Amino acid sequence: MRRLLRLAVLVALTVWAWRYFVARRETHERAGVSYADGSSLVFEPGSPAFERLAGIARTALRP
Amino acid sequence: MDVAQALQELTELSAQVERAVVLDAGGSLLGSTHVGEGAAERLADAARELTDAAAELHASEGVIRVEVELADGALFVLREGGLTIAAVTGPSPTAGLVAYDLRTCLHAIDEKPKRSRRRPSSKPKEEASE
DSSP states (O other): OHHHHHHHHHHHHHHHHIIIIIGGGSOOOEEEEEETTSOEEEEOTTSHHHHHHHHHHHHHHOO | OOHHHHHHHHHHHOSSEEEEEEEOTTSOEEEESSOOHHHHHHHHHHHHHHHHHHHHTSSOOOEEEEEEEOSSOEEEEEEETTEEEEEEEOSSOOHHHHHHHHHHHHHHOOOOOOOOOOOOOSSOOOOSOO
8 A cells, every 4th residue: 555655656746747847848839810700720830821920920029 | 998098907907918009900000008119010010910921821811810829928919890909928828818808908999990981972973074
Protein backbone atom coordinates (compact mmCIF):
# COMPACT_ATOMS: atom_id res chain seq x y z
CA MET A 1 0.00 0.00 0.00
CA ARG A 2 2.83 2.36 0.89
CA ARG A 3 4.55 1.60 -2.39
CA LEU A 4 1.36 2.39 -4.27
CA LEU A 5 1.00 5.68 -2.41
CA ARG A 6 4.62 6.62 -3.14
CA LEU A 7 4.12 5.76 -6.80
CA ALA A 8 0.98 7.94 -6.99
CA VAL A 9 2.79 10.87 -5.36
CA LEU A 10 5.75 10.42 -7.70
CA VAL A 11 3.51 10.38 -10.77
CA ALA A 12 1.62 13.44 -9.56
CA LEU A 13 4.87 15.34 -8.95
CA THR A 14 6.18 14.36 -12.39
CA VAL A 15 3.01 15.56 -14.12
CA TRP A 16 3.02 18.81 -12.17
CA ALA A 17 6.72 19.44 -12.93
CA TRP A 18 6.24 18.74 -16.63
CA ARG A 19 3.25 21.06 -16.85
CA TYR A 20 4.94 23.78 -14.81
CA PHE A 21 8.37 23.78 -16.39
CA VAL A 22 7.80 22.49 -19.91
CA ALA A 23 4.22 22.89 -21.10
CA ARG A 24 3.89 26.42 -19.75
CA ARG A 25 6.74 27.63 -21.94
CA GLU A 26 5.16 26.32 -25.11
CA THR A 27 3.65 29.24 -26.97
CA HIS A 28 0.28 28.58 -28.48
CA GLU A 29 0.16 30.73 -31.58
CA ARG A 30 -2.82 30.74 -33.87
CA ALA A 31 -4.94 32.99 -36.03
CA GLY A 32 -8.71 32.78 -36.40
CA VAL A 33 -11.12 34.52 -38.73
CA SER A 34 -14.93 34.51 -38.47
CA TYR A 35 -17.23 35.53 -41.28
CA ALA A 36 -20.76 36.88 -41.37
CA ASP A 37 -22.11 33.72 -42.98
CA GLY A 38 -21.15 31.76 -39.87
CA SER A 39 -18.04 30.15 -41.27
CA SER A 40 -14.67 30.46 -39.60
CA LEU A 41 -11.09 29.55 -40.34
CA VAL A 42 -8.19 28.77 -38.02
CA PHE A 43 -4.59 28.99 -39.17
CA GLU A 44 -1.64 27.41 -37.42
CA PRO A 45 1.99 28.55 -37.56
CA GLY A 46 3.68 27.45 -40.74
CA SER A 47 0.75 28.12 -43.02
CA PRO A 48 1.09 31.05 -45.44
CA ALA A 49 -2.16 32.60 -44.20
CA PHE A 50 -0.97 32.53 -40.58
CA GLU A 51 2.37 34.11 -41.48
CA ARG A 52 0.58 36.86 -43.38
CA LEU A 53 -1.85 37.66 -40.57
CA ALA A 54 0.87 37.35 -37.92
CA GLY A 55 3.11 39.72 -39.86
CA ILE A 56 0.37 42.36 -39.84
CA ALA A 57 -0.42 41.76 -36.15
CA ARG A 58 3.23 42.11 -35.10
CA THR A 59 3.28 45.71 -36.34
CA ALA A 60 0.45 46.53 -33.92
CA LEU A 61 1.93 44.60 -31.00
CA ARG A 62 5.08 46.68 -30.97
CA PRO A 63 4.98 48.96 -27.92
CA MET B 1 -22.28 56.85 -24.88
CA ASP B 2 -19.63 58.26 -27.16
CA VAL B 3 -16.53 56.44 -28.38
CA ALA B 4 -14.15 57.87 -25.79
CA GLN B 5 -16.43 56.92 -22.89
CA ALA B 6 -16.98 53.43 -24.28
CA LEU B 7 -13.25 52.87 -24.66
CA GLN B 8 -12.57 54.17 -21.16
CA GLU B 9 -15.16 51.79 -19.78
CA LEU B 10 -13.58 48.96 -21.76
CA THR B 11 -10.14 49.53 -20.26
CA GLU B 12 -11.67 49.77 -16.79
CA LEU B 13 -13.66 46.56 -17.16
CA SER B 14 -11.19 44.42 -19.05
CA ALA B 15 -7.90 43.66 -17.37
CA GLN B 16 -6.63 42.00 -20.53
CA VAL B 17 -7.06 44.83 -23.04
CA GLU B 18 -3.93 46.97 -23.14
CA ARG B 19 -4.96 49.39 -25.88
CA ALA B 20 -7.78 49.69 -28.37
CA VAL B 21 -9.07 51.79 -31.23
CA VAL B 22 -12.48 52.22 -32.87
CA LEU B 23 -12.88 52.81 -36.59
CA ASP B 24 -15.91 53.83 -38.59
CA ALA B 25 -17.26 52.00 -41.63
CA GLY B 26 -14.84 53.84 -43.89
CA GLY B 27 -11.85 52.85 -41.76
CA SER B 28 -11.30 56.28 -40.23
CA LEU B 29 -10.11 56.43 -36.64
CA LEU B 30 -12.95 57.49 -34.33
CA GLY B 31 -11.18 57.11 -31.02
CA SER B 32 -8.53 55.28 -29.05
CA THR B 33 -7.55 54.45 -25.51
CA HIS B 34 -4.87 56.54 -23.89
CA VAL B 35 -2.03 55.71 -26.22
CA GLY B 36 0.22 57.83 -28.37
CA GLU B 37 -1.08 58.97 -31.72
CA GLY B 38 1.51 56.85 -33.51
CA ALA B 39 0.50 53.69 -31.66
CA ALA B 40 -3.19 54.33 -32.32
CA GLU B 41 -2.60 54.87 -36.04
CA ARG B 42 -0.42 51.76 -36.19
CA LEU B 43 -3.16 49.72 -34.53
CA ALA B 44 -5.79 51.20 -36.87
CA ASP B 45 -3.62 50.40 -39.91
CA ALA B 46 -3.13 46.83 -38.68
CA ALA B 47 -6.89 46.43 -38.17
CA ARG B 48 -7.61 47.62 -41.70
CA GLU B 49 -4.91 45.38 -43.18
CA LEU B 50 -6.04 42.37 -41.14
CA THR B 51 -9.65 42.61 -42.25
CA ASP B 52 -8.58 43.09 -45.87
CA ALA B 53 -6.24 40.11 -45.68
CA ALA B 54 -8.90 37.99 -43.95
CA ALA B 55 -11.44 38.88 -46.65
CA GLU B 56 -9.06 37.59 -49.29
CA LEU B 57 -8.75 34.22 -47.56
CA HIS B 58 -12.37 33.21 -48.02
CA ALA B 59 -15.10 33.62 -50.61
CA SER B 60 -17.35 35.23 -47.99
CA GLU B 61 -16.69 38.95 -47.80
CA GLY B 62 -18.16 39.74 -44.42
CA VAL B 63 -15.31 39.50 -41.96
CA ILE B 64 -16.72 39.98 -38.48
CA ARG B 65 -13.84 38.85 -36.29
CA VAL B 66 -10.10 38.33 -36.61
CA GLU B 67 -7.86 37.24 -33.78
CA VAL B 68 -4.15 36.61 -33.96
CA GLU B 69 -2.49 35.14 -30.89
CA LEU B 70 1.30 35.33 -30.79
CA ALA B 71 3.96 34.76 -28.15
CA ASP B 72 4.24 38.52 -27.49
CA GLY B 73 0.53 39.19 -27.28
CA ALA B 74 -2.67 39.06 -29.25
CA LEU B 75 -4.56 41.31 -31.61
CA PHE B 76 -8.36 41.20 -31.86
CA VAL B 77 -10.47 42.91 -34.51
CA LEU B 78 -14.27 42.89 -34.34
CA ARG B 79 -16.69 44.44 -36.81
CA GLU B 80 -20.31 45.08 -36.00
CA GLY B 81 -22.93 47.62 -36.99
CA GLY B 82 -20.63 49.60 -39.24
CA LEU B 83 -17.99 49.98 -36.55
CA THR B 84 -14.69 48.20 -36.10
CA ILE B 85 -12.83 47.78 -32.84
CA ALA B 86 -9.26 46.55 -32.59
CA ALA B 87 -7.52 45.71 -29.34
CA VAL B 88 -4.13 44.49 -28.20
CA THR B 89 -3.80 42.15 -25.22
CA GLY B 90 -0.95 40.41 -23.49
CA PRO B 91 0.09 36.82 -24.22
CA SER B 92 -2.40 33.95 -23.78
CA PRO B 93 -5.58 35.99 -23.42
CA THR B 94 -9.00 34.50 -22.73
CA ALA B 95 -10.22 34.97 -26.28
CA GLY B 96 -13.92 34.57 -25.61
CA LEU B 97 -13.87 37.04 -22.75
CA VAL B 98 -11.93 39.64 -24.72
CA ALA B 99 -14.31 39.29 -27.66
CA TYR B 100 -17.28 39.71 -25.30
CA ASP B 101 -15.75 42.86 -23.80
CA LEU B 102 -15.04 44.32 -27.24
CA ARG B 103 -18.57 43.55 -28.44
CA THR B 104 -20.00 45.16 -25.31
CA CYS B 105 -17.90 48.24 -26.03
CA LEU B 106 -19.24 48.45 -29.59
CA HIS B 107 -22.82 48.07 -28.37
CA ALA B 108 -22.27 50.89 -25.89
CA ILE B 109 -21.39 53.30 -28.67
CA ASP B 110 -24.54 54.95 -29.85
CA GLU B 111 -22.93 57.62 -31.94
CA LYS B 112 -22.62 55.51 -34.99
CA PRO B 113 -21.85 57.17 -38.31
CA LYS B 114 -25.03 58.73 -39.57
CA ARG B 115 -26.34 57.37 -42.80
CA SER B 116 -27.00 59.91 -45.46
CA ARG B 117 -30.70 60.34 -45.97
CA ARG B 118 -32.02 61.31 -49.32
CA ARG B 119 -34.66 63.93 -49.01
CA PRO B 120 -37.20 64.02 -51.76
CA SER B 121 -36.50 67.13 -53.76
CA SER B 122 -39.39 69.46 -54.22
CA LYS B 123 -38.23 70.45 -57.62
CA PRO B 124 -38.39 67.95 -60.48
CA LYS B 125 -35.08 66.95 -61.95
CA GLU B 126 -34.03 69.00 -64.89
CA GLU B 127 -32.91 67.15 -67.90
CA ALA B 128 -29.23 67.52 -68.60
CA SER B 129 -29.60 67.47 -72.32
CA GLU B 130 -31.21 70.50 -73.78
